[in-house]
Amino acid sequence: MPTNLLHRLKSTPKRKLALWTGLAYATVVVAGAFLGVEIILRSKTQWVKGEFIPVGRRRNKLYLPASPETLSKGPLGVVPLLPNRGHLVAGERRMVGTVVERPILQERGKLPHGALAWVSTYLYNGTPAQLGAEYEDVTVHTQVGDMPAWHVPPHQHRRDALIVVIHGHGGQRAQALRMLPAMLRTGCGSLFVTFRNAFGAPKVGKGYLTLGDTEAEDVLGALHWARENGYRRVILFGFSMGGNIALSVLRPKFQPYPLPVVGVMLDSPALDWRATIRWQAQRFGLPKLLARQVGRFTEKAVTRRSGQDFNEVDQLAAAARFSVPMLLWHGTRDRTIPIAQAEAFAAARPDLVDFHRVEGAKHIRTWNISPKDYDEQLERFVARVLA
Numbered sequence: 001m002p003t004n005l006l007h008r009l010k011s012t013p014k015r016k017l018a019l020w021t022g023l024a025y026a027t028v029v030v031a032g033a034f035l036g037v038e039i040i041l042r043s044k045t046q047w048v049k050g051e052f053i054p055v056g057r058r059r060n061k062l063y064l065p066a067s068p069e070t071l072s073k074g075p076l077g078v079v080p081l082l083p084n085r086g087h088l089v090a091g092e093r094r095m096v097g098t099v100v101e102r103p104i105l106q107e108r109g110k111l112p113h114g115a116l117a118w119v120s121t122y123l124y125n126g127t128p129a130q131l132g133a134e135y136e137d138v139t140v141h142t143q144v145g146d147m148p149a150w151h152v153p154p155h156q157h158r159r160d161a162l163i164v165v166i167h168g169h170g171g172q173r174a175q176a177l178r179m180l181p182a183m184l185r186t187g188c189g190s191l192f193v194t195f196r197n198a199f200g201a202p203k204v205g206k207g208y209l210t211l212g213d214t215e216a217e218d219v220l221g222a223l224h225w226a227r228e229n230g231y232r233r234v235i236l237f238g239f240s241m242g243g244n245i246a247l248s249v250l251r252p253k254f255q256p257y258p259l260p261v262v263g264v265m266l267d268s269p270a271l272d273w274r275a276t277i278r279w280q281a282q283r284f285g286l287p288k289l290l291a292r293q294v295g296r297f298t299e300k301a302v303t304r305r306s307g308q309d310f311n312e313v314d315q316l317a318a319a320a321r322f323s324v325p326m327l328l329w330h331g332t333r334d335r336t337i338p339i340a341q342a343e344a345f346a347a348a349r350p351d352l353v354d355f356h357r358v359e360g361a362k363h364i365r366t367w368n369i370s371p372k373d374y375d376e377q378l379e380r381f382v383a384r385v386l387a
Contacts, residue, residue, distance in 0.1 A: 050120025243269025331361025
């Protein structure tokens with residue numbers, strides 16, 4: 001600290017210094033809370049997260065600029081921009097000088113050398129057609145409008161079971177297409193749903209999200225759709241906030257269900273929004289005490305603007321009421337939802353929860369660390385709850 005600044009601080013009256021300190025503290029709290037409120041209540045995007053970069057190709061290998069996305073563990077999806085049409089799945093990374101080399105594992109269409117392409121650890125940014133899967137666009141009727149969905153018909157012997165896939169806060173259905181091959185192998189049908197105020201779904205009121213509360217009513221509509229289309233039992237599969245939605249569907253007020261929910265799968269679920277808000281404040285560099293104040297102020301501001309009841313979406317507090325088998329994945333490098341929530345949830349219900357702590361996995365990237373292990377765990381769980 002410069003000497004003249006130290007001198008000025010020492011010569012400033014303590015009362016005035018305390019006043020300025022308090023004002024600065026209040027400014028940080030209010031600004032942090034305002035930003036938090038906007039992110040919590042209004043978060044939707046048209047695009048699946050990824051990067052647009054030039055892609056080099058030599059025979060069966062890709063060469064990519066080094067970036068957080070291209071250096072991520074596990075496979076990578078590559079989609080060339082128009083007029084090129086195609087889709088690639090690239091394998092594990094290897095540094096070659098200053099560029100990232102990845103082998104081509106799967107290819108549909110053609111990606112030419114030098115093409116500008118979208119690359120992402122989510123692998124897919126379209127529809128089930130990117131995987132060559134048969135599907136149909138359907139609508140799920142709810143009290144607030146028709147929600148678009150993708151229906152992938154069942155195969156083999158389990159034609160009565162449906163997996164309902166629920167994306168997260170600001171997410172899209174395509175983020176879960178990585179898991180579609182495993183879901184197809186279970187023999188179940190799958191329904192990739194949307195919910196109110198998400199991208200492509202009807203806007204309700206001011207467009208505020210409720211973090212799993214009212215969105216659960218839209219997933220309940222998916223259960224009615226399933227019954228009307230010949231299904232007899234359902235497994236819910238939620239990602240991030242979609243995990244909170246899935247657990248909110250299990251609330252007593254929704255029972256009896258249109259048809260039985262026999263299992264729940266959760267990937268990086270948001271289980272305690274209060275703790276998540278505090279975690280995010282600390283992630284952006286605020287001390288723990290200040291982060292706690294920002295969290296409280298944010299909670300009050302969200303409730304004032306939208307009527308959000310944080311108790312309704314506190315799934316850690318509700319852990320004792322659940323009676324459905326659950327499969328849970330969470331990554332140790334998750335910077336969005338702290339893994340401590342998943343650990344506490346699994347510890348509260350070891351009788352129900354099959355918990356997989358995935359070392360090195362980022363938010364909703366648990367599949368990417370070891371696709372084979374993830375798929376086997378998913379398929380075993382589905383076989384067990386449908387047995």
